[in-house]
Amino acid sequence: MRILPFLVSATVTAGLVFTLNIQLKLGGTKAPRLGYFLSPQHGFWKNAEKVNTNFDASILANDLKGDVDVYMDDRLVPHIYADNDEDAYYVQGYLHAKYRLWQMDFQTRVAAGRLSEIAGADKLSIDRFFRRLGMVYGAEQTEAYINEKNPVMKATVDAYTAGVNAYLKQLAPEDLPFEYKLMNFEPENWTPKKTYLFLMFMSYDLTGRSASADLQLTNTRDYLGYDLFDQLYTNQQDSLDPIIPKGTAYAEPSIVPVKPLESDMVYLKKTPQVDIAKVVETPEAPDPNNGSNNWAVGGTMTKSGRPILCSDPHLGLNLPSLWYEVQITTPTHSTYGASFPGSPAVIIGFNDSLAWGVTNAGRDVLDYYELKFKDTTQNEYWYNGAWKSVTKRVEVIKVKDSADVIENIAMSHYGPVMFDAYYQNPQSNGRNLAVKWTALNASTGVETFYQLNRAKNIDDYSKAIQLWKCPGQNFVVATKTGDIAIKQQGDFVARWDRQGDFIMPGGDSSYDWQGIIPFEENPMILNPARGFVSSANQKSTDASYPYYLGTASSFPLYRGISVNQQLAGRTQITAQDMQALQTNNYNVFAQQARPALMKFVELNKLSKEAQRMVGTMTQWNLYNDPSEKGITIFKLIWDSVENAVWGDELAGSLIPLTKPESFVLLEQMNRDSNFRVADDIRTKDKVESLKDQVRIGIEKATLKCIELEKENKLNWEAFKATRVLHLTKIPALSRLNLPIGGGVNIINATGENHGPSWRMVVHLTDEIEAYGLYPGGQSGNPGSPYYDSFVDYWAAGKYYRLLFLPKEKLKQHERTKWHLQFKKAVA
Amino acid sequence: MKFILSILLVGLVTYAIGIYGSLPWWSFVVTNLIIAIALPIKPLQSFIAGALGVGALWAGLAFGIDMANNHILSSKVAQILPLGGSYVALIIVTAFVGALLGGLASLTGSFVRKPE
Numbered sequence: 001m002r003i004l005p006f007l008v009s010a011t012v013t014a015g016l017v018f019t020l021n022i023q024l025k026l027g028g029t030k031a032p033r034l035g036y037f038l039s040p041q042h043g044f045w046k047n048a049e050k051v052n053t054n055f056d057a058s059i060l061a062n063d064l065k066g067d068v069d070v071y072m073d074d075r076l077v078p079h080i081y082a083d084n085d086e087d088a089y090y091v092q093g094y095l096h097a098k099y100r101l102w103q104m105d106f107q108t109r110v111a112a113g114r115l116s117e118i119a120g121a122d123k124l125s126i127d128r129f130f131r132r133l134g135m136v137y138g139a140e141q142t143e144a145y146i147n148e149k150n151p152v153m154k155a156t157v158d159a160y161t162a163g164v165n166a167y168l169k170q171l172a173p174e175d176l177p178f179e180y181k182l183m184n185f186e187p188e189n190w191t192p193k194k195t196y197l198f199l200m201f202m203s204y205d206l207t208g209r210s211a212s213a214d215l216q217l218t219n220t221r222d223y224l225g226y227d228l229f230d231q232l233y234t235n236q237q238d239s240l241d242p243i244i245p246k247g248t249a250y251a252e253p254s255i256v257p258v259k260p261l262e263s264d265m266v267y268l269k270k271t272p273q274v275d276i277a278k279v280v281e282t283p284e285a286p287d288p289n290n291g292s293n294n295w296a297v298g299g300t301m302t303k304s305g306r307p308i309l310c311s312d313p314h315l316g317l318n319l320p321s322l323w324y325e326v327q328i329t330t331p332t333h334s335t336y337g338a339s340f341p342g343s344p345a346v347i348i349g350f351n352d353s354l355a356w357g358v359t360n361a362g363r364d365v366l367d368y369y370e371l372k373f374k375d376t377t378q379n380e381y382w383y384n385g386a387w388k389s390v391t392k393r394v395e396v397i398k399v400k401d402s403a404d405v406i407e408n409i410a411m412s413h414y415g416p417v418m419f420d421a422y423y424q425n426p427q428s429n430g431r432n433l434a435v436k437w438t439a440l441n442a443s444t445g446v447e448t449f450y451q452l453n454r455a456k457n458i459d460d461y462s463k464a465i466q467l468w469k470c471p472g473q474n475f476v477v478a479t480k481t482g483d484i485a486i487k488q489q490g491d492f493v494a495r496w497d498r499q500g501d502f503i504m505p506g507g508d509s510s511y512d513w514q515g516i517i518p519f520e521e522n523p524m525i526l527n528p529a530r531g532f533v534s535s536a537n538q539k540s541t542d543a544s545y546p547y548y549l550g551t552a553s554s555f556p557l558y559r560g561i562s563v564n565q566q567l568a569g570r571t572q573i574t575a576q577d578m579q580a581l582q583t584n585n586y587n588v589f590a591q592q593a594r595p596a597l598m599k600f601v602e603l604n605k606l607s608k609e610a611q612r613m614v615g616t617m618t619q620w621n622l623y624n625d626p627s628e629k630g631i632t633i634f635k636l637i638w639d640s641v642e643n644a645v646w647g648d649e650l651a652g653s654l655i656p657l658t659k660p661e662s663f664v665l666l667e668q669m670n671r672d673s674n675f676r677v678a679d680d681i682r683t684k685d686k687v688e689s690l691k692d693q694v695r696i697g698i699e700k701a702t703l704k705c706i707e708l709e710k711e712n713k714l715n716w717e718a719f720k721a722t723r724v725l726h727l728t729k730i731p732a733l734s735r736l737n738l739p740i741g742g743g744v745n746i747i748n749a750t751g752e753n754h755g756p757s758w759r760m761v762v763h764l765t766d767e768i769e770a771y772g773l774y775p776g777g778q779s780g781n782p783g784s785p786y787y788d789s790f791v792d793y794w795a796a797g798k799y800y801r802l803l804f805l806p807k808e809k810l811k812q813h814e815r816t817k818w819h820l821q822f823k824k825a826v827a
Numbered sequence: 828m829k830f831i832l833s834i835l836l837v838g839l840v841t842y843a844i845g846i847y848g849s850l851p852w853w854s855f856v857v858t859n860l861i862i863a864i865a866l867p868i869k870p871l872q873s874f875i876a877g878a879l880g881v882g883a884l885w886a887g888l889a890f891g892i893d894m895a896n897n898h899i900l901s902s903k904v905a906q907i908l909p910l911g912g913s914y915v916a917l918i919i920v921t922a923f924v925g926a927l928l929g930g931l932a933s934l935t936g937s938f939v940r941k942p943e
Binding site (some may be wrong): 001002005006010011013014017020021026030034035036038039040041042043044045046047048049050051052102172173174175178182194621731733782783784785787 | 870
């Protein structure tokens with residue numbers, strides 16, 4: 001034996017194994033072990049799916065009560081036929097795991113504040129944010145409640161969980177989803193708590209904006225003073241077209257919330273104050289455009305005489321998609337639609353009697369209360385003239401390659417104390433703030449969908465949604481028998497005017513919530529005279545509704561106007577017409593704002609280039625179509641004018657403040673040409689008029705337009721550059737620069753990375769005629785042709801006909817490709 | 828003859844042990860070492876046998892998988908790593924890593940016994 005060469009060679013070999021076996025930091029969460037990652041029998045190559053994969057399978061399962069047949073159609077949509085409900089949810093769990101395991105696991109870890117466990121200390125601020133907001137606490141409340149009080153839901157979620165875990169159990173290490181290999185972590189068993197965590201995350205996504213908005217509004221009010229604040233952040237929307245038509249009469253309220261006597265001084269603080277910010281970390285707030293459209297047209301308006309229901313939820317556009325299509329058929333019901341990987345049942349869809357859809361209500365259900373602690377132990381806080389004790393909730397955050405971080409969260413009677421001496425962000429500004437949030441109460445939200453999946457008529461629909469608490473939604477429904485309805489449902493706080501828009505004093509019970517609005521008093525319409533119902537996140541009612549709805553910034557105005565304009569008075573509508581409406585790019589905001597703006601444009605005072613840009617803008621056809629340049633110019637000019645008008649007022653603050661909503665300037669332009677705020681307060685020697693600010697704004701925007709023109713990016717699709725991003729934001733796993741129009745305020749609400757995440761049109765004929773798709777694919781595997789197979793079709797505004805058939809028909813359908821047999825294992 | 832046999836044996840055993848996904852990806856390092864001890868050849872030859880055996884296997888497997896996949900995944904991974912999106916480069920890198928490690932393992936083994 002040649003000792004020395006042997007030792008040298010052995011050392012080099014071992015060193016290389018070691019090097020290839022440690023995580024290689026590629027930026028972000030990408031950190032594969034290179035040797036493992038590249039090994040064709042272990043690493044990513046195993047995830048490269050054959051393009052002609054045969055998905056037929058025979059699966060033995062211990063926990064099934066009977067056999068289950070699943071037929072996969074050519075889009076990889078499973079049609080589950082089971083002898084009983086629990087088996088169906090078991091198989092749904094199994095399929096969610098088979099096609100979306102990493103996403104389910106990853107999203108629930110984020111919701112549980114466990115990202116640092118995978119990604120290290122960099123992500124600690126996100127984890128601390130979710131822990132202190134009470135995400136885990138809320139999921140635990142729901143879990144305990146369902147386990148104790150709701151055996152049917154418990155059995156449903158347990159069956160789903162068992163299905164996920166059955167898949168995990170047979171999953172060979174080399175077949176782990178791609179992202180586990182890229183990020184180097186491993187899946188763990190599913191639990192019912194993870195399902196509730198996922199639903200908590202949806203609550204956060206749809207109502208959590210208040211967690212930052214309330215702080216921003218408070219800081220803005222403190223900075224501007226209440227009177228100027230109330231002018232710029234007004235709740236008055238002249239052009240509002242509410243969900244419930246104007247003029248509808250409302251019953252006397254059963255709760256009359258009493259505004260505390262001294263609240264003008266103590267709460268609204270109608271005297272100017274100035275605060276200095278301590279800037280630290282800031283977590284990502286939910287997208288302000290999280291919203292949706294839904295509508296149903298009654299038989300009087302359609303060609304067939306049957307209702308048509310449409311629903312398109314606007315959320316972040318991600319791969320793998322939030323949605324997974326499925327048909328579930330059991331002896332109790334037959335339902336088709338979009339489901340959430342992570343939760344049983346169908347969330348937005350239809351059954352053989354009716355169809356339903358949801359949009360976000362936008363109502364404020366999260367408030368902050370400012371506490372005064374007795375001392376630094378934070379064990380007692382001042383409440384109604386005495387010291388009140390907190391309990392302490394300990395949460396341990398595991399951090400990869402680092403010591404655990406312990407959060408000692410003080411729990412007040414409001415809820416968790418999110419901000420205190422140990423946790424602050426730029427907006428919280430040194431305060432001790434407790435969170436009161438309806439999502440933290442136990443909830444049986446899963447049951448709403450469980451019942452909607454089985455609903456036969458308006459009564460069933462009503463019973464199902466009565467259980468719904470958070471996040472508040474506008475539930476639209478249309479039945480085969482011809483009923484259409486919409487109701488805004490959730491636990492909504494009976495508020496006095498502006499209650500909860502700002503941080504509230506936590507030491508005085510007169511600021512507490514005074515009640516939850518009873519179900520019967522939540523806004524609803526059934527079969528209205530105008531022939532259709534609709535919602536697009538606008539305020540649900542006009543000012544005659546007896547409860548305060550919340551700050552206007554939560555309620556986008558223009559999509560609702562657009563939908564109602566397009567539907568009003570129409571007849572002979574077909575499902576194809578409704579597809580065209582869901583993908584409609586008409587810009588009703590620009591329709592109003594362009595002439596308002598032009599009133600203040602003095603063309604002869606503009607530069608040549610600016611005149612040219614304004615010319616292109618005025619000739620634009622008001623459609624946000626992909627190739628239009630006018631919309632880009634309009635947007636840049638409008639934003640620039642807004643900056644000129646508001647910028648000076650907001651410029652001096654050290655705390656980040658939010659800009660007033662676009663409707664404020666537009667409605668101001670329409671109301672009053674001598675707008676005081678137009679003056680730039682930084683120029684002492686002159687008073688700017690709105691005309692001056694418009695000119696300044698246009699000239700600035702023109703510079704940007706010329707730049708874009710040179711780069712060939714002035715057309716809307718190039719400027720907007722819509723992308724569907726992988727959850728890790730890795731560009732190679734995403735779809736970038738999609739050729740699609742639309743945008744904010746447009747029915748086709750497709751923004752940069754946000755928009756119609758599931759489009760569905762259901763015509764309630766005897767044999768249901770349904771269309772739909774989402775910008776993703778049924779497989780979550782980036783190595784599968786089904787990973788992004790719907791994206792191009794979606795961008796082009798096309799639809800798939802959804803196959804919704806009984807077993808015997810589906811089995812023989814030409815689009816049915818594969819058969820998965822789940823067989824009960826014989827002991 | 829032993830050289831050819833070594834290449835084939837390395838390839839075969841590496842493939843066989845790779846089927847067991849719960850064993851570490853570098854298990855072939857151990858089997859190469861054992862093969863090199865059992866079939867002693869000159870160090871340079873041994874290195875080449877180990878490198879060719881593992882490298883050709885990995886290249887072949889990766890190539891076959893990639894063809895059946897229409898380069899869907901490889902072109903994405905080749906952007907992440909980053910290799911300019913070239914699946915050819917990714918297959919080469921894969922084969923190179925396997926070959927280098929396979930060769931070194933066999934080289935190490937070749938120092939244990941003198942070839943007869």
